[in-house]
Amino acid sequence: MNEEPLIHISNLNKSYETNGKSELVLKNINFDIEKGETVSILGQSGCGKSTLLNLIGGFESMDKGRILFAGKTVTRPSRKSVMLFQNYGLLPWRSVLKNVELGLEHSELSKDEKKQQALYYLRMVGLEDRTNHFPRQLSGGMQQRVAIARALVIEPELLLMDEPFGALDTFNRYYLQDELLKIQSRANTTIVLVTHDIDEAIYLSDRIVIMGKEPGHIQRILKVEMTAPRDRSSDDFQYYRSLILKEFQLGVSKPPIEFNI
Numbered sequence: 001m002n003e004e005p006l007i008h009i010s011n012l013n014k015s016y017e018t019n020g021k022s023e024l025v026l027k028n029i030n031f032d033i034e035k036g037e038t039v040s041i042l043g044q045s046g047c048g049k050s051t052l053l054n055l056i057g058g059f060e061s062m063d064k065g066r067i068l069f070a071g072k073t074v075t076r077p078s079r080k081s082v083m084l085f086q087n088y089g090l091l092p093w094r095s096v097l098k099n100v101e102l103g104l105e106h107s108e109l110s111k112d113e114k115k116q117q118a119l120y121y122l123r124m125v126g127l128e129d130r131t132n133h134f135p136r137q138l139s140g141g142m143q144q145r146v147a148i149a150r151a152l153v154i155e156p157e158l159l160l161m162d163e164p165f166g167a168l169d170t171f172n173r174y175y176l177q178d179e180l181l182k183i184q185s186r187a188n189t190t191i192v193l194v195t196h197d198i199d200e201a202i203y204l205s206d207r208i209v210i211m212g213k214e215p216g217h218i219q220r221i222l223k224v225e226m227t228a229p230r231d232r233s234s235d236d237f238q239y240y241r242s243l244i245l246k247e248f249q250l251g252v253s254k255p256p257i258e259f260n261i
């Protein structure tokens with residue numbers, strides 16, 4: 001018996017109006033996301049990755065097609081899904097702890113339970129000694145970790161992440177990628193992740209949606225059939241790297257410009 005997908009996207013088109021001219025940004029997008037899956041959306045800058053993520057989260061409206069979340073049409077953001085934005089979205093006047101507790105604003109937990117849960121996720125992202133700091137007193141990478149803690153504290157059904165680890169150094173990135181996998185397996189959270197990083201997509205994903213551009217479209221959906229924990233230096237990993245790189249070279253419609261610095 002096939003379970004209903006958590007997300008169903010069919011015949012999706014999206015355009016933006018710029019200076020009175022309409023530009024088609026996403027063309028005929030079709031795919032499903034199963035409950036508990038981690039799916040990366042990978043593609044070159046401007047191919048419409050963030051737009052697609054925003055549509056899934058109910059932050060944008062489409063021209064044509066539809067998106068279902070657990071069988072219901074997505075028309076606006078839901079509390080069952082959380083979006084982790086590129087620009088962190090922290091409130092500068094609230095401490096780190098209070099920013100994370102904000103994620104639990106609508107929860108029925110007691111004040112102390114909220115605090116304990118927020119502290120649990122702050123420990124997880126390695127910021128237990130910064131709970132009383134304000135965002136401006138933290139580095140960009142630390143601010144990103146606060147935003148990650150705030151998204152995770154809600155323990156959402158669907159976690160949407162737009163370049164979540166882009167601002168982090170390699171060690172923190174690897175560490176948080178592992179934490180994300182742990183959370184995913186513990187809570188069976190469904191994750192949709194936008195990334196430019198081929199290794200990140202291979203390391204984290206069950207499937208990778210490879211997008212082409214002008215207009216944004218799905219070029220290929222790649223299933224990553226490697227068991228966890230994945231080894232970045234293994235032959236299997238290298239195999240997927242080569243497949244994806246090849247996919248992007250094949251996707252280049254114009255010859256590269258030489259000496260374009």
Ligand SMILES: Nc1ncnc2c1ncn2[C@@H]1O[C@H](COP(=O)(O)OP(=O)(O)OP(=O)(O)O)[C@@H](O)[C@H]1O
Pocket residue numbers: 016017018025043044045046047048049050051052
């Ligand atoms: N609000 C908007 N109004 C007009 N055009 C927009 C808007 N948002 C995005 N676009 C255009 O839509 C296209 C896709 O943008 P989007 O941000 O989704 O791409 P992306 O693949 O996420 O890029 P990047 O990797 O650089 O973040 C781009 O041409 C962009 O200029």
